[in-house]
Amino acid sequence: MNTKSSDARDPGRERRPDAPTLVLFTQDLRVRDHPALTAALDRTGTVVPVFVLDPAVAERSARNRVAHLADALASLRAGLRERGGDLVVRRGDTVEEVRALAGATGADTVHVTAGVSALAARRTRRLRAAGLSVRAFPGLTVVPPGEVTPASGDHYKVFTPYWRAWEAHTWREPLPAPDRVALPGGVRPGDLPGDAGRGRGRLADHLPEGGERAARERLRAWVEHGLADYPDRHDDLPGAATSHLSADLRLGCLSPLETALAAGSGPGSGEFVRQLAWRDFHHQVTAVFPDMNVRDYRPRDKEWRHDPDALAAWKEGRTGVPIVDAGMRQLLREGFMHNRARMITAAFLTRTLRVHWREGADHFFEHLLDGDVANNYGNWQWVAGTGNDTRPNRSFNPLRQARRFDPDGVYVRRYLTELADLPGARALTPWREEKAPEGYPPPIADPGH
Known part of the structure; x- marks a missing residue:
């Protein structure tokens, strides 16, 4: 241990x-x-x-x-x-x-x-x-940053070799809750915060209950009812078939180690635990490169565009590209976004609109219930091509992504009421309608093909 x-x-x-x-x-x-x-x-x-x-x-x-x-x-x-x-x-x-x-x-x-x-x-x-x-x-993580390192260097820069070392590493034993906690006399406990008035961004319409008790109940329900289907459904946008434990891990209401162990070795466990390894991966990178939120991990000499109007349309879910706008409105409504939608929306901003990754990552950080420096900014840099992706010119065609992960437009219609009357896959391409849907803008950039 x-x-x-x-x-x-x-x-x-x-x-x-x-x-x-x-x-x-x-x-x-x-x-x-x-x-x-x-x-x-x-x-x-x-x-x-x-x-x-x-x-x-x-x-x-x-x-x-x-x-x-x-x-x-x-x-x-x-x-x-x-x-x-x-x-x-x-x-x-x-x-x-x-x-x-x-x-x-x-x-x-x-x-x-x-x-x-x-x-x-x-x-x-x-x-x-x-x-x-x-x-x-x-x-903070399953495997502490720095406990697994490559033969040369202080951290892994690529996920796959990190994943192999991470899997082979001996984990510590989880610790039980203490039986008794003795507080010295005369210490005034102080009041808990009573409101959510502080902070940035919009408050979501509904937030799940927070705290250790609720988190452990979510973990139990996930292991019993969701984990086995995870390999087949984790990218299913309308299915929302992910664990929804990221916010619990963000505030440490769940131990990442206990979460990994709770997955066991049955169906779905390997794929789910791999996602916890990705979380650890970004933490071990950030431990060595704490400027992850402000500076390129791998400078690529990219030329970024300053386009306030395009940025505002992206933030509001008004780009005219339904799969992008649905993700952005989910973020505003729920303080959460499906991981596949995070990649699609981030790629649209950084690769299609060519707006700097910091603009998008900061917006996510102002709204995400699970936002932290290591994962939020590490993933944004991965998508933007300045981070740990070995394919910095990776393509994310938004329409192809939509057809693959929301083929019937269910996710799009859930968050874009303007497209509620467009059946099936037609909701993915409203610009092709003979009569444009009322209240929905045309695409501000190439939506793909």
Whole structure:
């Protein structure tokens, strides 16, 4: 079992053996399979589980994720209270609030689940600069970034060899939820967030319930009722036959390791677990290249177009290409988009309209319930040809994609009410109608053939 942490200590600071340990929750909002929490309880017995609502971070997040976060924190607090503890919630700059809490409780060590973003790296550096010992533990991925590396280099740049190494690697054993969590006396828990007013983008019409309890129920239902059909149906746009667990993994309400193990070895498991490996792949790339959200991983000297009107039409689902517009409106309506539709819409923006991938990736990040730096920006760069795709000039013909993955136009009609009266495959090509559908625009670019 590998639950090793990375640690940095201040040799000049005296350590109190009876001091509580701070456990800083970030993207790991659960009590099951939580190495940082388990190690803290093993170390001192008393812990201060803390989550800091940083207004600066919330303002840059999607409203949908802020709303989902409120559910997740309520579920985490309930899980800790069932075990005799509590979740301490503070508002403000994360490092300043953690330092103040450490001073008030006598804690000198912070346990955290290791992140891969530039934000996570800055937070750790600042905590250590504040005189705190920071120990980082696995838990964000199935296989921690850096545990499998090629013979030469610090990370895998291509998925297939990574997948082979990932499959062959020995996974750590998942950890049970603690029986008891002891919180030191005199610590004010603080209030949970009560609204989703902060953040960017549009709030979806309906969001699933967040939190560990709901996430584990979704996982159970997926394994029992959806997993076996996954190989045949995962690209079926109208079928929506994917797991819908990505948001639960994004906030860490589910352990990625437990999710992979829950799939077992039956029908569908291999294909589904491969998708978790893709998630790990992007995380191990981002751990080494934390500028994934702002800079080309592989510069290709592409010439991008500045076209605000085309970008606005794409964002609103008004390009006149139904398969693209359906995906974009699903995003606005649900805070979610089918993975096949994500590839189609991203390719249309970057390859057909030749608008910079950052414009599209930022828009996704402002709306996606499951948006994170590694997967969102890593996948966008893959599609745009600046990332880890070995075929940077890969073709995505939107009409061919529509005919293959939505042949009867069911997905298109679900999200484009203007095309509701066009039967079957006619909904995929409204520009060919003798009378244009009322309220629906003509294509702003070549829709394919």
